[in-house]
Amino acid sequence: MTLLVAQxxxxxxxxxxxxxxxxxxxxxxxxxEITDAxxxxxxxxxxxxxxxxxxxxxxxxxxxxxPRLESLVLGVSTGLYxxxxxxxxxxxxxxxxxxxxxxxxxxxxYALTILVRAFLEGLRAVPSEVRESxxxxxxxPGRLLVRVELPLAxxxxxxxxxxxxxxTVALTTVGSLVAYGGLGNLIRDGVTGDFRAQLLTAAxxxxxxxxxxxxxxxxxxxxxTPWTRGARA
Amino acid sequence: MRVVSDALSYLATGSNWTRDGGILELxxxxxxxxxxxxxxxxxxxxxxALWLGHLxxxxxxxxxxSNVGRAVPTFALLAIFVTADPWGxxxxxxxxxxxxxxxGRAGGATTVALALFALPPIITNAYxxxxxxxxxxxxxxxxxxxxGWQRFRRVELPLAxxxxxxxxRLALVQLWATSTIAALVxxxxxGRIITDGFIRTRYGQGIAAALVVAVVALLLEVxxxxxxxxxxxxxxxxxxxxxxxxxxxxxxxxxxxGAERVGTDPSHxxxxxVGVETST
Numbered sequence: 001m002t003l004l005v006a007q008x009x010x011x012x013x014x015x016x017x018x019x020x021x022x023x024x025x026x027x028x029x030x031x032x033e034i035t036d037a038x039x040x041x042x043x044x045x046x047x048x049x050x051x052x053x054x055x056x057x058x059x060x061x062x063x064x065x066x067p068r069l070e071s072l073v074l075g076v077s078t079g080l081y082x083x084x085x086x087x088x089x090x091x092x093x094x095x096x097x098x099x100x101x102x103x104x105x106x107x108x109x110y111a112l113t114i115l116v117r118a119f120l121e122g123l124r125a126v127p128s129e130v131r132e133s134x135x136x137x138x139x140x141p142g143r144l145l146v147r148v149e150l151p152l153a154x155x156x157x158x159x160x161x162x163x164x165x166x167x168t169v170a171l172t173t174v175g176s177l178v179a180y181g182g183l184g185n186l187i188r189d190g191v192t193g194d195f196r197a198q199l200l201t202a203a204x205x206x207x208x209x210x211x212x213x214x215x216x217x218x219x220x221x222x223x224x225t226p227w228t229r230g231a232r233a
Numbered sequence: 234m235r236v237v238s239d240a241l242s243y244l245a246t247g248s249n250w251t252r253d254g255g256i257l258e259l260x261x262x263x264x265x266x267x268x269x270x271x272x273x274x275x276x277x278x279x280x281x282a283l284w285l286g287h288l289x290x291x292x293x294x295x296x297x298x299s300n301v302g303r304a305v306p307t308f309a310l311l312a313i314f315v316t317a318d319p320w321g322x323x324x325x326x327x328x329x330x331x332x333x334x335x336x337g338r339a340g341g342a343t344t345v346a347l348a349l350f351a352l353p354p355i356i357t358n359a360y361x362x363x364x365x366x367x368x369x370x371x372x373x374x375x376x377x378x379x380x381g382w383q384r385f386r387r388v389e390l391p392l393a394x395x396x397x398x399x400x401x402r403l404a405l406v407q408l409w410a411t412s413t414i415a416a417l418v419x420x421x422x423x424g425r426i427i428t429d430g431f432i433r434t435r436y437g438q439g440i441a442a443a444l445v446v447a448v449v450a451l452l453l454e455v456x457x458x459x460x461x462x463x464x465x466x467x468x469x470x471x472x473x474x475x476x477x478x479x480x481x482x483x484x485x486x487x488x489x490x491g492a493e494r495v496g497t498d499p500s501h502x503x504x505x506x507v508g509v510e511t512s513t
Contacts, residue, residue: 087424090430166304170303174308177428184306188312190316199316203305203312203313207301
């Protein structure tokens with residue numbers, strides 16, 4: 001018995017006898033495992049967001065042209081939110097299998113609904129005088145979109161992207177259901193194995209990742225809209 | 234499309250609904266967890282948010298805490314609560330005991346995790362609703378000699394109520410859809426059927442349960458819409474006939490600071506409709 005206690009009192013804060021929440025030893029011992037999970041989390045999140053961005057932009061443009069399509073798009077996206085993420089991933093498995101693609105598509109669908117709304121809202125917020133004067137100085141519809149409307153819509157779109165990004169980081173954890181949940185996998189294993197250090201480390205990393213992503217988005221928005229700073233100064 | 238026909242036949246089989254651990258029992262459990270979580274979140278968050286909104290202070294805090302809250306995965310919270318075993322250190326005060334009780338161990342953890350998940354939208358919405366009461370109305374209330382409490386109770390609260398209630402509606406539907414996540418820690422609710430079907434590769438069964446969840450979500454939304462109308466309208470009938478629009482007007486129409494952006498979705502006026510926030 002004394003022998004066991006002596007072992008437990010060693011440097012390690014996780015063992016058969018000790019199950020601490022905060023344990024730096026764990027982070028050092030399992031560094032590669034944590035890094036892998038973190039990288040998977042980041043890759044899945046970023047790919048899903050990029051996919052959602054790429055799809056939502058043309059969708060928003062189409063919806064803007066055709067009012068009937070707009071109500072359809074908004075209706076479908078509202079309905080999508082009643083499907084729990086826990087159900088969405090298994091729903092996709094028959095089509096995409098147990099692959100990261102399943103998680104990416106599911107996450108992209110959720111992000112899509114936020115982003116389509118953001119694009120529509122942002123483009124609608126462009127004052128019509130601005131649009132008219134741009135047409136007046138001879139901009140073609142394409143150039144009007146790229147050089148006038150998009151930059152002006154950017155703040156609203158970026159606000160939507162921030163919400164989508166933070167939610168996606170959190171949602172990726174549910175992907176552990178199909179074995180591709182990034183840090184969610186560590187959380188799941190932490191629950192089943194009653195491993196507190198792993199559980200808390202993964203949870204904290206999730207929040208840190210969300211905050212870092214948010215900061216990156218804010219900074220890139222500032223970089224992309226230099227005129228807003230000029231106006232304020 | 235065999236999966237779809239599997240799902241339909243699963244739903245058509247009566248015993249799947251009525252047996253022990255069938256759809257009806259799990260549905261009841263999930264409703265219980267959802268409503269308990271909503272109640273907990275309302276009790277914890279609403280008075281604070283309304284009062285801060287009345288004082289006009291702490292808005293930065295209220296909104297930023299909400300934004301950080303969105304970043305915390307509900308799954309992680311749930312996992313921590315289930316693992317933490319709070320039944321030991323709260324002296325049995327935590328809902329349900331470890332093995333039995335109303336909701337069971339995972340049920341209690343789910344309730345608390347979901348309540349924390351619902352806090353940000355409820356707090357933000359209530360705060361914004363209180364701040365959107367027009368300044369002239371506030372000043373008029375001061376002018377006729379109302380005390381702080383009277384202004385809060387008789388002027389600001391009635392005007393803010395529609396938006397507050399729509400925030401609760403949003404939270405309810407989000408909570409309902411999200412509460413399936415309890416299945417990840419072997420908790421109560423329809424999520425069990427989904428994960429079970431997934432593990433045994435009976436995808437039809439999972440789709441069937443997802444359908445039930447979606448239908449109940451829509452039903453909840455409809456019921457909540459009726460309830461909010463019943464709550465909001467009498468206040469509007471009573472001597473405030475000047476307001477042209479419906480109750481939702483307070484939220485989506487007259488927002489001076491773009492404050493509705495703060496809510497759950499930047500592109501979506503907080504005043505209307507079904508939940509638009511990712512169900513973690």
